[in-house]
Amino acid sequence: MWMVAEHKRMANYELLRIVAMIMVVILHFLSRSDNLINLDLPLNGVRILGTLLETFCLVAVNTYVLLSGYLGIRSSFKVSRAVGLLCQIWFYTFFIFFICSAMGITTAASTRGIYGLTEYLFPIETEHYWFATSYFMLYLLTPVLGLAVKNMTKKQMQITLGGLLILFSVIKSISPVAFAFDRYGYDLPWFICVYLTAAYLGRFGFPLMEKRGWLFYAGSCLGGFIINLSMWFLSQKWDSFRYYFTVPFHYNFILCLSGAVGLLYGFSQIRIKEGTLAEIIRRLGSLSFGVYLFHEHIDLRYLWYDSIKAVINPQGKGGILYFLRELIFCVLLLFTAGIVIDWIRSRIFALVGKIFYNTKPGRRLKEMDLCLRPNLRADGSMEDLYEK
Template identity: 25%
Template sequence: MQKRNYGIDLFRIVSMFMIVFNHVLLMGGILSKTTELGVGTLKYDLVWFLDILCYGAVNCYALISGYVGVDSRFKLQNIVRLWAQVLSYSIGLNLAVWLLIPESSITKLDVIKMFFPISFQRYWYFSAYFILFFMMPLLNKMLHMLSKKELRKLLITLFVLFSICETLAFREKSFTSLSSGYSWLWLAILYTFGGYIKLYGWSIWKKNLSIYFSMAILTYICLIILGGEQGHGRLLMNYPSPTIFIMAIALLNIFSKLDIKENIGRVITRLSTVTFGVYLIHLQPLVAQYCLTDRFSFATNYAPLKMLIYLLSIALCIYCISAVIEVVRAVLFESLKINSLINKISQKVQKYILSKI
């Protein structure tokens, strides 16, 4: 039996915290407020550099999917259980906000969206992942059938076309249908890279931490030189950007090589199970609207160090509160035997479909 890579579980946790922190900066109004202060001010430099450090966290999550999924068997129940989790928060948190916040309103369209979170992309990542999930068997077969040399040629081609050219050459963003990385196709590309790294490792560079910070500094220099947020400074600040992409790979290399003791690793594994729930809770549209949007812009009035500590504390609180809610949901699902029911039905459906193919 293959030993579990606890470093990857820790990577899930760190990546999700980076996502939460990024949303505190972006949705919380910090980035827009510091932009008003002007390029080159200390708070501007600090906040935007932190945002760059965390920007590729979504890429990290997709790389993890490929890293752990390349040797996995297709099980329909896995995506159905995730869908049930998404649906529970789409409905439950909507109802909670409507009941607890008097000024919140509800329309017929809101109700429809609440019951069809994938169709209406209530969570873009899960909508994209839903499509990716059914492509995974084909991607896995490709990763195992092609030789290492063939795969390296494929990865180079993908990187040049969908990262370098997408960022620097293809000015019409619909050209590659990547939607700046908000698409199942970009997740599939990341999945392929993650699967390759799991199978063959990564030998293009050795000093991952140096690469990570070097790419972050390069991205920040580009931000400043090209006029910041109000100019063309965000040229390298998108998911397919070569620098952001390389940063994510560097982090995967760092965490996948960590040697963590089993007793500590088991705790990390348990903690990592709530990460997707953290994503669903803090980005639930109404929760984000009433609890995140422009709620923390006042923190820019603090001294830089105090501001940093405050923002990290807020992100940690959001993460922990969301994690507790997710634990309660998981216990409730187990008590009601919802997961068992999903597994039984999904297994029968998958068996029936396979028998007809």
């Protein structure tokens, strides 16, 4: 029997959520600072180190979706949660736009007029944030996915999931050419695959990885790095290897998925004692999505690195020490600022929510949530939804 998760969030998985978001910031730093191995540039220590860091952080996106499936599949879908997520995205699109406009910073609206304005009004439809778009659409599908997971046998899930992974991951991972069908994992179909993978793991487990999570994580990441580095050398002689040079850094690359699963199981073995530390981790985990919405805003994503570098490395000096200095400073600043802003946002939403839920639309929203809740037992506790 798959036990129902406790209402209180598990601190070890919230810690993983925090780590995954820090990894996302590192990935964006490496991209913006151009500190990755490039086929058209010679190798150097900074680029090799940057690429090695990227391979260990690339699992972050899959990890975030795995957490949603591994934990979220045990809870009921809420319309209010979907509305809250959309409002959170809107908060950032407009809040940062107004701040940038007030400070005289160029915005999408000021450069592209009505077309730029639509990216604030319709952030999901325009993919203002590509991850938020796929993540939001995935959440809307969770009632359907949850019913599928609930009613399928282990064998049925293995066949279905195996077919999806072969189609979306295995074949592209060994193909020397790009497919028109392939979106490199930057889309909803791949998120569904990852979500169902997590649901399978949560329901049936994966004994091979349960005690070897850290080993699978490290092995998968190092494997991706070795493949990427090997393709760099081969591409210097044969152009036909240039495409596969990029494959280890696609989210639907098989080693990127196995690395994320390994990381999930690694953190599942961590035990955090209940108390102040656990509560702080839970709070930071609940605010971590705001870090992404802050630094990847369309008006900031190509601005923050140059602005920070101008302060801590104005002469643009190179070398590993300067690279690490920039990396640490950017990660600390962006993560801290994102957490603070989202804490303020959460306080505003809590205040508005108290007023809103006493209105007619608010009461209607609560009624819809109740309609979608699992049945209750006679003792008032939630029934177990999933059985092996």
